[in-house]
Amino acid sequence: MIQSIAQKEFVSTLRDRRFVVLSVLVLGLLLAATLVGRASYRTLQRERTVAQQTVNDQFHHQPNRHPHRVAHYGSFAFRPKSGLSFLDAGLDSFTGASVFLEAHQQNSVNFSQAQQSGSLIRFGELTVAFVLQLLVPLLIIFLCFSAFTEERETGTLKLLLSQGVSLRQVAWGKIVGYGRAVALVVGPALALAAWLLFGEEEFGNNPDLWVRLALFGASYVVYFFLFIVGSVVVSAWQQHARTALVTLLGCWMLGCIILPKATANLGANLFPTITKAQMDAAVHEEAQKGINGHDPQDKRTALLKENLLKKYGVTSEKELPVSVGGLVMAESEAYTSQVYQQHFADLTRTYERQNALSTWAGLLNPYQAIRPLSIGLAGSDFAHYVHFQQAAEDYRYQLVQRLNALQASMGYGDKERKLDAATWRAIPTFAYHAPPLSWALGYLLVPALALLLWAVGLSWLGLKVIDKTPIA
Amino acid sequence: MTYILEAKDLRKQYPDKLALQGLNLQIEAGEVFCLLGQNGAGKSTTINLFLGFVQPTAGAAYINGLEVASNALRIKQYLAYIPENVMLYPHLTGLENLALFSSLAGFKYKESELLAYLAQAGLPVEAVQRRVGTYSKGMRQKVGIAIAVAKHAKVLLLDEPTSGLDPKASNEFSELLRQLSQQGTAVFMATHDIFRAKEVGTRVGIMREGELVDVRPTALLNANELEQLYLHYMH
């Protein structure tokens, strides 16, 4: 019986010109967004790969230099785009793409796309996720707002029920039927995305990416299911199609536009971010004077020298087999880095607190549950960004310490000498490996649970509402 | 014995008005019971109570011996319902609408059988494959009849079925009701139309302000007497 009703809704929908026009529009947008996303992904990826290759080559082809010069020459880390980011660019446009890695300081990740465009970008980017998260729900609302109201207004509901069908069966039939119609719109785009991915050699046999894509699709299935159930329930609950439509559109605006912005802004107001200038000053201060004012740098340096002389049993630096400069540099880098890591962790924590408001709002608002889920699976969320920053910093630290060690091994008077060009070719370059899905799962737990909770809660509550729907 | 249709002290109280006060009624197979009354007299409420669309405040309605309120789904297999204005799914054809409703009632008809039902109800052949959105009220009514007939129900619940039909269609409808009642189907019909009631009914009931004030077999009355009786109760 549910099948018969589902079939009727599906056929009616396909024969409804308004819906056909809207779906073709949405499908066209989805396909266009997939292709545009793919093209821009490739351009950015190529640019970054080429740039990374260039700076790596430049690093390896340095002439004879003193290692500390090389540490200042430094290198760049470019953030590769994650495989699925063409479906959901997430934070990518608002985070920088590259960071300069040098001795003594941790630089910001610069040149975000948002900085390279005017305020137009703030209207939102036309990505697949954008269409799926905002436009498909609208399509669903337009499709379902009259699901029950119309049947009640015309009286077909009575006729249906007189045939021995229950209200629940009618509701499920409608949900299944509308679900099929929506699948018809969204399916081709996801298939195209999968096909595009399959065509890429690097992704063809990357199971991690496939699981991500599968979960990505599954999350959206749940998300659309929510909207279909919600719309059908509202349609059963409201007396008139007009009020059902206004209610649903109101919910859409509140959930998809107002709340996400308001919670993000409120989070930033509640947990203020420290400025880069303040943070740099604090890191510098603590590195100089020591954490908590204990062991300032001069003292640490003096102690280091003293211990060295003692260790090698000599009385002056000249007699040491190692370069004091290099070791002091290494100690200072280690200390500063430790200080920086603390401050960076604080900053990240501040951001996480700011974002937590949004994440928990997912329990109130399915849009704020699908968004973190979607960008998390696409690898374009905050956690993946921090992972990159951390990887770049780790590489920077290891690179600088390696160079400091080289300097230390040069012995006294190293400043007057240089190391052979071949030395640099032996140093590994920065290669970023995006974290696997298992790493990201922890961040996706709350939104995934929120979405499932919504699905179960809404179905349960919805059926109760539907049972109480007045028929006559 | 079990009656096809029975009401025991059936009462319906809405927040603002008493729609039905203690209805007692029994209808047997083959009977055509016509319920007369003004707008708001409680006729539609009575039908909605028999359909289980409205819950009684007190008393009970029975269909084929089953209490309606506690067997809302099971009783549907015994009844067929035709509303005053049959509305169907405009994007489906007449044939598809009939197929849908029959399948919901648990019947799997072949297309030829469905076409036969539509023809029996008097739907023009050329209209069968057109979408219902293009149908006139009378054509929709005919599909409604086909749906009811295809269900082979023991009782037919009709709410003002002939209002708005042209005289020819009305006569065809009366003829169909007579055939069905001869085959043993019970008919319960709410109507304003005294003459139609006299013509097809075996019994008439007169309802006023939620109360069944009189029930008579039509055989004992002519149309004029029935009209006089009706007007008597209305004043």
Add this chain to the structure above:
Amino acid sequence: MRVFWILFTAEWRHFKAARGLVLLTSLVLLVGLYGIYYGTTEIGRQRQHLAELPALAHHNVEELKTKFPEPADAGEIGYYHTTFAVHHPTPWASLSLGQRDVNPYYVKLRLLGLQGQLYASENVNPAKVLSGNFDLAFVLVYLFPLLIIALSFNLLSSEKEQGILPLLLAQPVSAALVVGAKLAFRLALVLGLALVLSGVAMLWARVPLDGRVGLWLALVMLYCLFWFGLAFLVTGLQRNSAFNAVALVGLWLVLVVLVPGLLNVYVSAARPVPQGIELTVKQREEIHGGWDKPKTETMNRFFALYPQWRDTTTIKEHFVWRWYYAFQHLGDQSVQPLAVAYTDGLRQRYELVNRLNWLSPAINAQTSLNALAGTDLPTHLAFQRSATRYHDTLRAFYYPYLFRQVAFTHADYAKEPTHTFTSSSEISTTIRGLGKLLVSLGVVYAAGLLLFRARPINPR
């Protein structure tokens, strides 16, 4: 006129009775006030951060004074001393934050090559900037159209659906008057709300009372009128309420969501910006190449640019600061064409958007409001130019110490130039936007009138 007032007051009574609409209007009012609160606190925070910078710079100077006792080498000071180029907002920025959260509002500068420092970004939470700013401009540009749609989607259709219209038109009233009174009531309500919110925001942000107040109000009024025009146009189609709602929300979607999104794609493709990163990579190469080149070659290239220092002593030492700063500057010089191409590219993108913003009055209104508040790309580029000039004056300040080998005394810190830059409104952009908005308005109302002329109101 009397009839008009009767209809007008009847509308007011209908509105009061419709709880949902009253709720919605109050919600928009509250959301607008929140937008004002958020905008002013955000700008307040930026102001506070900017106010804290001199203390950081001062602290840095104190540290240097102990680290480098008099007489100090100006080269060391230039290397370790950090100053800030600061970008102060206009009071209007609170009303329309634009890109002020994405673009850094100060730059930390040392005497080193500028290009390696100019593009440093500020600590921003990317998740927050992705969600965007909840300022008054957002409420006006994004949400007001939705309020207008909610108020007007059933302008005539609800009367028609309830069967009141034939009764109404059976009275000696013209259909035009009925539509006019209904529209006028909603206009008064929405424009009143926009005025109140704008007034509150202006008082709160303490904007100077000049022509910009008029410009802001004119922009907001015209923008609201445009959406009423669309509602009027859709009413002219004389379809049912559900159709009107779908059509109007569809128009909103197209103008506020789709056109901006598509335009963004088109503009990035049509005006590719040379990669900013290329510039910093090349500058690094130049600067570090400087260490390995013969000093005289470097100095001669530098003297060609600054002949006034040509007569300074030739360098024999292994390392001197003036040579170091010379190749730092040459590094900047070498990427000059790239830097110009980069900012030009950004500018061209912005201009292309401005040229095409007639496609959507929402983009037009947003860019015009941002231009008025001085919070968009051109202002940021102006700030970067100003910071570049500041870097020039810093170099000009230090060069005499470096080339004439004058000792740097502690008193000299106070003589160091400082920087300040305050955004200014881009009035011409705003006025152009206003003109285009006026044209869009004219087109919509003309179409609406034509439609009503062609198809007189059918009460059924």
